[in-house]
Amino acid sequence: MPLVPSRRAVLGRRATFLLPALLASPAIAADLPRRVPPGTRLVAADQNQALQTMMQASGEHGRLAATVNYANFLGGPAILEAFRAGALDLGIVGNTPPIQAHAAGERIPIIAARTSTEPDYKFAVRPGLTVATLKDFAGKRIAYAEGTGRQPFVLRALQLAGLTRRDVRLVPLRVSDFPDAVRGGQVDLAPLNEPHFSRYLAQWADRGASALPADQHADLPRRLSYLYASGRALDDSAKAAALRDFVIRWIAASRWSKARPEEWVQAYYVRLQNLRPEDGRAIEASEGEYRFPALSTLIAPHQSTIDLIHAAGDIPRRLDAREEFDLRFDAVIAEHAA
Missing domain, CATH: 3.40.190.10 (Periplasmic binding protein-like II)
Structure with missing residues (x-):
């Protein structure tokens, strides 16, 4: 089985070249654009095809204002490399990939989060x-x-x-x-x-x-999923509006999976993952309840995670968690996750 070499040396070299744009994240007082012009496209990173399946089974994919294609990955490092190559506009990841992106000098701000009552x-x-x-x-x-x-x-x-x-x-x-x-x-x-x-x-x-x-x-740690987006996409008014719309639809799809657990189990665990229905139901129940917190409330716990990784020697310097969030999306979350 091939081993993955440590990324510390690579991150250490890149950390000294932090993009100025990272330190000047999108102005949190500005409103996000809302108009999604015809022909706008997004590419979203998925893991285990869970995002695509949830969006499609819930019907929310068909309500998206932009054309969204899904690319399947397993693990945050592969998604980060695809972002660096300019191949992605947004992705769903755990709590660490935004930290690694920050340490590597990549501007990929967090635009939404979903927490659970169960372990990660x-x-x-x-x-x-x-x-x-x-x-x-x-x-x-x-x-x-x-x-x-x-x-x-x-x-x-x-x-x-x-x-x-x-x-x-x-x-x-x-x-x-x-x-x-x-x-x-x-x-x-x-x-x-x-x-x-x-x-x-x-x-x-x-x-x-x-x-x-x-x-x-x-x-x-409790389960935490982040949506994070390319800085280039956020700087493009059409894609920024499409990302705003995607966050709204993702919240709705996540809620659908909890409101219609049997349909979700059949769509994902049974038909896609080939599990027995009873096993799928047990997994779904074990995922707990979802919440969609304001990004501003996650800065302190995210800083704690950064400090933990830094203390272990896995990133070369202490980072500021505030630089990893696009707080303009808090207004969207407050309106649609209440």
């Missing part, structure tokens, strides 16, 4: 091993992916256990390799999201697959 990931344990508490992580091999939401999730777990990265072995892997690594015993623990977590436990139960107990996840 769950720790799968390799077959034949039992891990009862976070303190049992000491001496274990843990799958690790810089630039993804799994990075601060693992670091926070170590912090809660009173451990440091020196007390464990962090194994750098691509996110797509996490399930195979824990199944094959190449790592002892891997933070997995759905449907990979439930699929692992179901398919490998006869070989002793297990997980960190649910109560040990209680203080770990």
Whole structure:
């Protein structure tokens, strides 16, 4: 299984060339444009085809004012590279990719967020091993992916256990390799999201697959999804208006998935992911309730995540979380998420 080299050296070189535009993010007092001219197009980064499926199954995709195409990725680093290549206008990611983009000197501001009452990931344990508490992580091999939401999730777990990265072995892997690594015993623990977590436990139960107990996840970070957008797209009045419209439709589609859970389960977990309906329902229920907070309320917790990653030595300098949000979208969120 190929390993992913650390991005610290690359980020360190880029961090000294932070774009002036990053420090002068869009004026928060200005209104977003609203008119989406005919022919406006957006390319959105998706993960596990969840965004596209939700938008289409809810009917919100058909209500979009712009033509939106979806490109599927697995993990924030691949999405960041596509942004850097100019191939994307927006993407859905966890809490870490905006930090990595900032550290690399890329202007990709956060334009909306969705939180959940449930943990961001769950720790799968390799077959034949039992891990009862976070303190049992000491001496274990843990799958690790810089630039993804799994990075601060693992670091926070170590912090809660009173451990440091020196007390464990962090194994750098691509996110797509996490399930195979824990199944094959190449790592002892891997933070997995759905449907990979439930699929692992179901398919490998006869070989002793297990997980960190649910109560040990209680203080770990809650699920957080960010929509972030290219600075170039935000500087284009047509695309900025289309992004405003996309945020509105994304909030509506997310709410639809909770209001019509059976339809969502059938569309995504059963037809696309090939899970049994009962497994899909269990996963959907485990995702908790959604909230769409004002971006201004997320600055402090986001700063805490930045500081955690910086303290671990994974970014070369402390960043200012305020520079990673386009607060013009708070008015849109307040109007449509109330």
